[in-house]
Amino acid sequence: MGITERRLRQKEEIRSNILATAWKLVLEEGWQSLSIRKIADAIEYSVPVIYDHFENKEAILLEFGKQGFELLAKKLQQASRKSKDPAEQLKAIADAYWNFAFQHKEYYQLMFGLGIACCEADKCIAEKSAFRDIVMSPIIAITKSENDPRNVNVCLKYHTFWSVMHGLISIKLMNTSVEPDLNKMVLDDAIEGFIKNLRQ
Amino acid sequence: MGITERRLRQKEEIRSNILATAWKLVLEEGWQSLSIRKIADAIEYSVPVIYDHFENKEAILLEFGKQGFELLAKKLQQASRKSKDPAEQLKAIADAYWNFAFQHKEYYQLMFGLGIACCEADKCIAEKSAFRDIVMSPIIAITKSENDPRNVNVCLKYHTFWSVMHGLISIKLMNTSVEPDLNKMVLDDAIEGFIKNLRQ
DNA sequence: CTATATTTGCTAACGGTGTTAGGAAAAATG
DNA sequence: CATTTTTCCTAACACCGTTAGCAAATATAG
Numbered sequence: 001m002g003i004t005e006r007r008l009r010q011k012e013e014i015r016s017n018i019l020a021t022a023w024k025l026v027l028e029e030g031w032q033s034l035s036i037r038k039i040a041d042a043i044e045y046s047v048p049v050i051y052d053h054f055e056n057k058e059a060i061l062l063e064f065g066k067q068g069f070e071l072l073a074k075k076l077q078q079a080s081r082k083s084k085d086p087a088e089q090l091k092a093i094a095d096a097y098w099n100f101a102f103q104h105k106e107y108y109q110l111m112f113g114l115g116i117a118c119c120e121a122d123k124c125i126a127e128k129s130a131f132r133d134i135v136m137s138p139i140i141a142i143t144k145s146e147n148d149p150r151n152v153n154v155c156l157k158y159h160t161f162w163s164v165m166h167g168l169i170s171i172k173l174m175n176t177s178v179e180p181d182l183n184k185m186v187l188d189d190a191i192e193g194f195i196k197n198l199r200q
Numbered sequence: 201m202g203i204t205e206r207r208l209r210q211k212e213e214i215r216s217n218i219l220a221t222a223w224k225l226v227l228e229e230g231w232q233s234l235s236i237r238k239i240a241d242a243i244e245y246s247v248p249v250i251y252d253h254f255e256n257k258e259a260i261l262l263e264f265g266k267q268g269f270e271l272l273a274k275k276l277q278q279a280s281r282k283s284k285d286p287a288e289q290l291k292a293i294a295d296a297y298w299n300f301a302f303q304h305k306e307y308y309q310l311m312f313g314l315g316i317a318c319c320e321a322d323k324c325i326a327e328k329s330a331f332r333d334i335v336m337s338p339i340i341a342i343t344k345s346e347n348d349p350r351n352v353n354v355c356l357k358y359h360t361f362w363s364v365m366h367g368l369i370s371i372k373l374m375n376t377s378v379e380p381d382l383n384k385m386v387l388d389d390a391i392e393g394f395i396k397n398l399r400q
Numbered sequence: 401c402t403a404t405a406t407t408t409g410c411t412a413a414c415g416g417t418g419t420t421a422g423g424a425a426a427a428a429t430g
Numbered sequence: 431c432a433t434t435t436t437t438c439c440t441a442a443c444a445c446c447g448t449t450a451g452c453a454a455a456t457a458t459a460g
Contacts, residue, residue, distance in 0.1 A: 003457075004457095007407085007456095007457095035445085035446060035447080036446080036447060036448085037445080037446075037447085045409075045410095046409060046410050046411080047410095047447090047448085048409070048410075048411095048448085048449075048450095049408085049409060049410090051447095051448075051449080052408080052409085056447075056448075057447065057448090112374070113370075113374050156385055156386055156389055157389075159371070159386050160368075160386055160389055160390045160393075162367075162371065163364065163367035163368040163371050163386065163390070164363065164364050164367050164390070165367065166367040166370065166371055167362075167363035167364050167365065167366040167367020167368065167370070168360075168363040168367065170313075170366065170367070170370065171359070171362065171363050171366055174312070174313050185356055186356055186359050186360055186363065189356055189357075189360055190360045190363070190364070192397075193360075193393060193394065193396075193397035194393065196393075196396075196397065197392075197393035197396065197397070203427095203428075207428095207436085235416085235417065235418080236417085236418065236419085237416085237417075237418090245438075245439090246438065246439050246440080247418090247419085247439090248419085248420075248421095248438075248439075248440095249437085249438065249439085251419075251420080252437085252438085256418075256419075257417095257418065257419090401460100402459100402460085403458100403459085403460080404457105404458080404459075404460095405456100405457085405458070405459090406455105406456080406457070406458085407454105407455085407456070407457080408453100408454085408455070408456085409452105409453090409454085409455095410451100410452085410453075410454090411450105411451090411452085411453095412449105412450090412451090412452105413448105413449085413450080413451100414447105414448085414449085414450100415446100415447095415448095416445100416446075416447085416448105417444100417445075417446065417447105418443105418444095418445085418446105419442105419443085419444090419445105420441105420442085420443080421440105421441090421442080421443095422439105422440095422441090422442100423438105423439090423440085423441105424437105424438090424439080424440095425436105425437085425438080425439095426435105426436085426437070426438090427434105427435080427436070427437085428433100428434085428435070428436085429432100429433080429434070429435080430431100430432085430433075430434085
């Protein structure tokens with residue numbers, strides 16, 4: 001009797017319909033303007049139906065957050081495989097990170113908090129530590145320090161790398177227009193400096 | 201006849217009462233929870249009175265945003281006067297920027313967009329360009345390039361500096377807890393590297 | 401095939417948000 | 431004292447996230 005299965009399938013379909021519709025709305029009007037009511041309207045169901053599939057609005061955002069972290073990890077993974085030279089790896093990773101941020105602006109905004117309270121603290125630990133490892137590996141190789149990821153210095157360098165990336169991107173994303181648009185030069189410059197610094 | 205003057209004074213008093221109350225509410229419960237109704241409640245006036253003094257909520261936020269930029273500029277100015285050596289100046293500026301972000305977390309959040317849509321683009325140009333000049337000056341001195349702030353390379357370095365600062369701070373502020381808390385070491389490390397890089 | 405149980409999806413509400421129209425009361429002006 | 435101006439409030443509009451409760455549709459058991 002595939003009845004319960006069909007029901008599960010139908011229920012699952014509504015769920016992914018919610019997600020797909022929400023995503024479309026976000027692309028069209030941004031995170032700030034996404035609302036449960038608009039989603040309900042678009043999928044042609046009443047509002048409470050949404051709550052049969054997600055505990056609350058934040059749960060929907062969290063879903064996208066995880067998607068984003070997975071996609072980012074994949075992109076960084078691919079980038080790091082482009083070369084055997086750790087410095088080249090790191091450059092490729094930086095590149096991929098940069099591209100991700102602007103090609104998937106909505107994901108990036110959600111993941112790194114330009115306007116939404118989601119994906120903080122413990123919510124996405126698994127997803128975050130995945131891409132942490134990817135970035136860590138070439139840094140360790142370049143510094144040639146002991147191969148221990150818990151090495152304080154390596155941790156520090158990783159943190160610095162990530163911060164630099166995030167700073168460059170988020171300042172570009174908020175587009176303050178005080179200084180001219182320096183596009184990717186800034187990134188290349190900063191990463192170049194970072195790698196030099198890694199080698200002492 | 202000082203009647204109109206008294207009226208102006210009283211009106212002005214309500215205005216600053218609104219601002220003071222709003223600021224207290226922000227300190228207590230954060231930007232997200234600030235609402236016109238709460239302000240009205242706290243100053244013991246009805247809601248529309250707020251709109252006699254501010255066009256809308258964003259205008260109130262903008263007021264604080266400008267205050268923030270002015271305070272930051274002052275702090276950076278003071279810091280840069282601590283030494284004649286440009287490298288030391290830059291370190292002091294970085295330090296002051298860092299301290300500002302954590303001592304006046306609310307200002308920083310408002311100014312650099314961790315959660316509020318304000319202070320973008322053209323709104324705070326004057327205030328922003330003030331602290332731009334302060335940071336630019338030691339960078340120019342260190343690179344010893346032509347004394348032209350419109351020099352592309354200097355612009356790029358300034359942008360990098362600012363991005364690094366912002367990245368370090370905002371990642372610390374959102375406290376993702378994947379990596380251990382590396383406090384100010386990360387800042388010192390990054391700035392050290394940045395200055396080295398400036399000198400070629 | 402009918403009766404019961406379950407699932408589904410709705411209406412309507414609660415309490416919150418920013419914002420504004422319109423009118424009553426108070427104050428200043430002639 | 432009458433008139434005009436200013437001050438300030440009530441009440442509403444249109445949103446928001448969230449939930450209680452109920453009606454209709456569906457599946458299950460006898």
